[in-house]
Amino acid sequence: MHPNASFQTLHIMTINVHKGFNFFNRRHILPELRDAVNTLSTDMVFLQEVIGEHKEHAMRYHDWPGVTQYEYLADSMWPDFAYGRNAVYPEGDHGNALLSRFPILRYENRDISIRGTEERGLLHCILDIPGQAEVHAICVHLGLRQTHRLEQLALLCDLLDTIPSSEPVIVAGDFNDWRLQANKVLVECNMHEAFALHYGQSAKSFPARWPFLRLDRIYVRNVSVRNAEALYRRPWSHLSDHVPLIAEICL
Secondary structure, X not given: OOOOOOOOEEEEEEEEOHHHEOHHHXXXXXXXXXXXXXXXXXXXXEEEEEEEEEHHHHHXXXXXXXXXXXXXXXXXXXXXXXXEEEEEEOOEEEEEEEEEOOOEEEEEEEEOOEOOEOOOEEEEEEEOOOOOOOEEEEEEEOOOOHHHHHHHXXXXXXXXXXXXXXXXXXXXXXXXXXXXXXXHXXXXXXXXXXXXXXXXXXXXXXXXXXXXXXXXXEEEEOOEEEEEEEOOOOOHHHOOOOOOEEEEEEO
């Protein structure tokens, strides 16, 4: 692409990778997941529950990658990536990551853990996309408790308030919002959920094989959305406990 060319449409994906294991942690499936993700040719991939390091898994599984999971998934498809380490334990760490075809100018991982439980973060990346103003991508994984999620949504709104009101914003990830409160909160920040815009409600995304909870979301501001889709069929239904979501973001 010519350096001065304008890029108008982004193909994005969000998936909770369940630390590289399938439902009930029965099988390590990261190589299969990488192959499947590579077939989509997306421009940005929002990852949750991705491992940076795990010493025990590295010794136990013969196909455990020699690099971090997000670097392994990025492979040659996404030359730029950012990682926000949220949970740290003796064996290693995990958190959120963003894979991108475009340069990530800078990023910040905001700690939104509530009272020391369920380490959570907001990975805020600012991307350099040809012909566009700064594009903001925020990868989210909220807590399991309703009271914690409401506090974390307020912290997300605080972050959104710091972004210039005219700049494009994409927020995606696992909101754990089975009580369906996030849309009502984030509309106050002028954020709109991609599936709710097109289908009247957010996509069913958990559990992957029999989805009935609407946990995963894509929210946008100052852009339009086309072709929002939940990937329910094989191989996706067997590669994580969450259904991946994809969409075209028109800048």
